[in-house]
Amino acid sequence: MTRNWLHELMDVLGENKVGISDGDRFRHSKDESSHSPVEPEVVVFPEEKEDILLALKLANTFDIPITPFGSGSGLDGQAIPIRKGISMNFERMDRVISFEPEDLTVTVQPGITRLDLNKVINPHGLFFPIDPGANASIGGMVATNASGTTAVRYGSMKDQVLNLEVILADGKTIKTGSNAKKSSSGYHLNSLFTGSEGTLGIISEITLKLHGIPEHTIAASCTFDSPKACVEAAHSVLMSGVPVLRMELVDANSMKQVNEYGEYHFPVQHTLFFEFSGTHVSAKDDANIVGKLMEEWGCENWKHASGSIERATIWRARHELAYAFRHIKGMAVSGSDVCVPISKLADLVEFARERIEASGLLGGIFGHVGDGNFHTIVVYDPENSMERKQSEAINNELVLKALELKGTCTGEHGVGIGKMKYQEAEHGHAVDVMKSIKALLDPHSRFNPGKIFAGKGD
Known part of the structure; x- marks a missing residue:
C-alpha cells in the first residue's frame, strides 16, 4: 500500500x-x-x-x-x-432525508436497510414492498436491481425508483429523475443506474415510491407431485387475473432441508406458497378462487394461514432456504438465478431438476414463479474437484438453456463476477453499447472495475 x-x-x-x-x-x-x-x-x-x-x-x-x-x-x-x-x-449514511407520506415518496441515503426504512414509514400506514429476503441496504438493492418474493405484484427496484443522486467519476453530481410518478422527459437515467452494480457512479441519495399497507393479508400453501406441476398451476393463477402478492415454488428437497435447518414441519413435497392482500373481503375471495383453481390442478394439502405468526413463519422459512443449504458443515454451494418467459418456466424447472438429479449432488429449486424467475442451489464437497465441476456444469447448462428460451442469465442477483461470461451470448452487440457508456461515464474504470464485462485492465 x-x-x-x-x-x-x-x-x-x-x-x-x-x-x-x-x-x-x-x-x-x-x-x-x-x-x-x-x-x-x-x-x-x-x-x-x-x-x-x-x-x-x-x-x-x-x-x-x-x-x-x-x-x-x-x-x-x-x-x-x-x-x-x-x-x-455506506452503513453510516443510513438516514431518511425527507418523507412525504401525502405523496407516497421517501428520499433516503444509500446505507439504510429495507427493514429500517419500513420501521420509519409503517406507522404512517405505508410500506416499501421490495423484499429480496436479506436485510439488504437500499443502495445495494438499487445497484443490483433487486426484487424478491413480491415481484409478481410490485416488480423490481427499477419500478420503485423515482430519482437518484449520483456522483460521477469526475466528481459531478447529477439527478436522474424527479419526484413525479412518471415522466417522458429525456433519457431514462433511473433505469441506467439502477442495476449498474456500482460501475457507473456512486449513488448518494435515493427517492422511492411507497405503497399503502393492505388492510388484510392471507397466506396459503399447497403441494403437487412435481415442480413442473407446481409451475403449471402457478401459470394458471396468472392467467386467471387474480392479483396475488406472492407466489413461490419450493421443491421437496428444499422443504426437507429447511425443515431440518429451522425445525419446521412443512410437508416434504413440492410446494407452492401464496400470499393475498387487500380488504378482508377481497383477500379472502382471492384465496378462495386460487384454492379452487389449485384443486382443479390436482393439488394436495391446501391450507390457509391468516394469522400473523403463522404467515411470518412461512415467509421466514422461505427466506432461510438458501441458508439451510449453505450451512451444511464442510460443504460449499453454487447456485444460479435465471428468468424466462412465463410460458417456458415449467420446462426449464423440469430441466433443472433433471440435471441436479443426474449429477447425484444434493440440490434445491425455489423461486418467484409469478415472474418467471427461479433459483437453483447445488451442494458439493469443496475438496472434490469432480463435484465442483459438476455443480458448475449444472449452472452453465441452466443459463444456456434459459438464453435459448429467450430468457436472461440473471433475474435479480445481478451479473457481478459470475455472469460476466454470458453477457455476449445474451446481449450481442448491445454489450458494445454498454462498454461505451462505461467508457464515457468512467473513462479510467475507477468504479467497481472487473464487474459485468471486461474493461480496462481486465
Missing part, C-alpha cells in the same frame, strides 16, 4: 472514517457468494456526500479504484474489490 495516499486519506476524512484493520479489510473482501475473497487496501465509511467527494478526489489523484459496499448480502461478487483499492461502506 502506498503510504502517502493512505495518510492523506486519513488526514482528509479523519481516522474514524478510514478502516485499515485486518478485521475491516476481511469483512469487505467478500459477500454471500462463493467467489474468492479479495481484501481492499482500505475501507472508507462516509457519513455525508462530502466524504464521498473527498475520497473520490484523492482516488482520482492516485488512480485508486473504489468498490461500493452495502450490507454484503449480494450473491454474485459485486462487492468484492477485485482490484483492491478502496471499499466504500
